[in-house]
Amino acid sequence: MDQTTSIDLEKRFEGKIAQELKIEPKDWMPEEYRRMLIRQISQHAHSEVIGMLPEKNWLTRAPTLRRKMALLAKIQDEAGHGLYLYSAAETLGVSREQLYRDFLDGKAKYSNIFNYPALTWADIGVIGWLVDGAAIINQVSLQRTSYGPYARAMVRICKEENFHQRQGYSICLTLARGSKEQRQMLQDAINRWWWPALMMFGPPDAESKHSQKSMKWKIKRASNDTLRQKFIDQTVPQLEYLGMKAPDPHLKWNPERGHYDYGPIDWEEFWNVIRGKGPCNKERLRTKRVAYEKGQWVRDAAIAYAKKYN
Ligand code: FAQ
Numbered sequence: 001m002d003q004t005t006s007i008d009l010e011k012r013f014e015g016k017i018a019q020e021l022k023i024e025p026k027d028w029m030p031e032e033y034r035r036m037l038i039r040q041i042s043q044h045a046h047s048e049v050i051g052m053l054p055e056k057n058w059l060t061r062a063p064t065l066r067r068k069m070a071l072l073a074k075i076q077d078e079a080g081h082g083l084y085l086y087s088a089a090e091t092l093g094v095s096r097e098q099l100y101r102d103f104l105d106g107k108a109k110y111s112n113i114f115n116y117p118a119l120t121w122a123d124i125g126v127i128g129w130l131v132d133g134a135a136i137i138n139q140v141s142l143q144r145t146s147y148g149p150y151a152r153a154m155v156r157i158c159k160e161e162n163f164h165q166r167q168g169y170s171i172c173l174t175l176a177r178g179s180k181e182q183r184q185m186l187q188d189a190i191n192r193w194w195w196p197a198l199m200m201f202g203p204p205d206a207e208s209k210h211s212q213k214s215m216k217w218k219i220k221r222a223s224n225d226t227l228r229q230k231f232i233d234q235t236v237p238q239l240e241y242l243g244m245k246a247p248d249p250h251l252k253w254n255p256e257r258g259h260y261d262y263g264p265i266d267w268e269e270f271w272n273v274i275r276g277k278g279p280c281n282k283e284r285l286r287t288k289r290v291a292y293e294k295g296q297w298v299r300d301a302a303i304a305y306a307k308k309y310n
Pocket residue numbers: 039040043044045047048050051052078109110111112113127131132135138199200201202203207208209210211214220224274
């Protein structure tokens with residue numbers, strides 16, 4: 001390809017980005033744009049599938065059949081989200097097997113939040129409310145991401161996540177209106193999940209190595225700190241409605257900023273968790289590896305069937 005053509009292609013790409021047009025799989029794109037997308041979409045997909053694990057522990061112990069059915073449906077949705085996202089990543093020329101192998105080998109990242117244990121039933125409420133709540137804030141902005149297949153996956157995922165958040169908040173409301181022990185259990189779960197949920201938005205803007213490029217190419221549409229603040233502003237009134245408290249003595253409405261101020265986040269904990277040293281990292285990956293090995297016969301059978309009948 002001559003020099004002029006490659007400059008033209010780049011100009012056309014930048015033009016589309018500037019006009020808010022979507023980049024589609026067959027369009028020319030810079031190699032770095034492709035790599036950034038594969039990294040982010042696959043990390044997102046891994047998060048969805050590993051995110052099923054903290055909740056699955058409570059399926060057999062859900063307090064009512066209604067709660068059990070809702071939780072089962074939610075977990076099933078998360079598997080579906082993983083599938084949409086792996087499919088979106090595959091349109092960039094990488095195989096799902098390779099992505100999944102990197103995940104199982106511990107080479108690929110997934111969200112910090114899924115390395116914490118779900119100790120009580122209240123954790124299930126708080127995961128739905130805070131974890132899905134944080135995920136939604138992030139994903140709503142990603143509905144406008146510049147890569148078409150990712151943006152379209154986000155639209156569908158956001159619709160389903162809304163139900164997830166409501167089922168979580170509904171559990172929290174029931175506990176908040178329950179006995180003293182139930183309220184304590186809820187407060188304890190909030191205390192443990194609050195800070196990790198704030199960390200889900202990633203490191204502070206000044207330390208976010210990908211943000212600048214990612215926002216220039218409109219992969220990300222808002223910075224980590226902007227989305228974190230949005231989440232806090234939206235969540236504090238919900239927290240107050242429950243009659244609960246955040247484990248943050250600095251959390252306070254600031255009328256001048258028009259936002260809540262919040263205390264310092266322990267970024268050392270964040271980096272440790274995403275480098276594999278969180279409370280459940282090893283257990284989570286071990287569970288996924290065993291499931292993958294045990295599922296080999298299903299993949300073999302599906303391939304044999306496809307070969308015979310397609
Ligand atoms: N956890 O330069 P940045 C869900 C890494 S879905 C782990 O700021 P970026 C649904 C980052 O990868 C939750 N690692 O990175 C559900 C990078 O490392 P690398 C997942 C993190 O990409 C609910 C390094 O730190 N959602 O929960 C995290 O510009 C309930 C530097 O960071 C998504 O993935 C983290 N939290 O911004 C399922 C949304 N944050 O790759 C089940 C899509 C940062 O250079 C149950 N992703 N790192 O080795 C994004 O929007 C972005 O990737 C961010 C990070 C905002 C997460």
